[in-house]
């Protein structure tokens with residue numbers, strides 16, 4: 001594809017960090033133009049409104065790292081969807097596939113996955129229709145897992161032996177946020193204990209990370225007896241889960257959001273943010289690409305199609321945090 005670039009000097013994006021006028025790339029609706037972030041020219045990138053994306057990125061840069069916070073889903077957003085042609089496991093799948101559960105339980109969990117995962121991503125059902133089905137899936141899976149006498153001390157080894165992988169570029173992503181003191185809120189309907197272990201084993205579980213997820217509850221012998229708090233599934237990742245946390249109040253000066261998700265349910269993750277000013281939504285479209293493309297383009301500012309990297313996210317973060 002041939003791109004042309006027409007940089008125009010404008011004062012529209014003047015901020016306290018820049019003494020010079022910023023160069024803004026004007027996009028003609030007729031011709032594709034080069035984007036300010038080189039990674040946005042990747043062929044995995046789709047945008048309904050590239051002009052709006054550029055403006056949002058400039059607004060985020062204007063606010064700098066001081067005003068920014070990142071809110072992200074975990075499974076299939078920070079972790080990979082595919083690796084070497086194989087589908088990667090979710091936090092639940094890591095347990096489902098492990099040797100700490102019985103053959104019979106594994107089969108039942110696989111059957112549940114085969115029934116409910118297609119419903120979770122079904123483009124023809126509304127969120128209202130999916131909601132009770134997701135509660136059903138998570139509840140049945142939790143009941144099965146609690147029958148297995150899963151030991152807390154075995155989780156680290158299970159994660160080590162699993163094929164879970166963070167997206168390419170994860171080291172840059174986690175380190176850049178930590179080094180710039182930007183809070184990362186991971187809001188996951190997976191299993192908190194497992195996702196923490198994945199990030200810890202990758203060496204990037206930095207203190208700027210806060211996780212809200214389904215955490216396992218263990219008895220005094222370290223055996224799984226239940227799950228703590230309100231059940232979190234794909235379609236209730238919103239204020240109904242967050243209302244007791246003070247997290248967003250404590251960082252209320254961070255009014256610029258970078259939101260990362262892989263389902264339409266992830267779009268409500270920023271509901272609890274106090275004083276929201278600008279939000280840039282990036283959606284990883286991993287599965288059912290043709291069927292879901294339109295809905296993703298309507299809801300996410302940037303859609304990344306079968307992109308197993310964090311290149312675009314890192315490119316945007318570099319741009320926002322680069323010192324002038």
Ligand SMILES: Nc1ccn([C@@H]2O[C@H](COP(=O)(O)O)[C@@H](O)[C@H]2O)c(=O)n1
Nearest residue numbers: 073074075090092093141187188189190
């Ligand atoms: N028993 C289950 C229940 C859910 N899943 C998948 O885990 C994902 C977790 O959600 P994130 O918020 O971290 O994306 C969810 O999308 C389900 O597909 C599962 O594998 N097994």
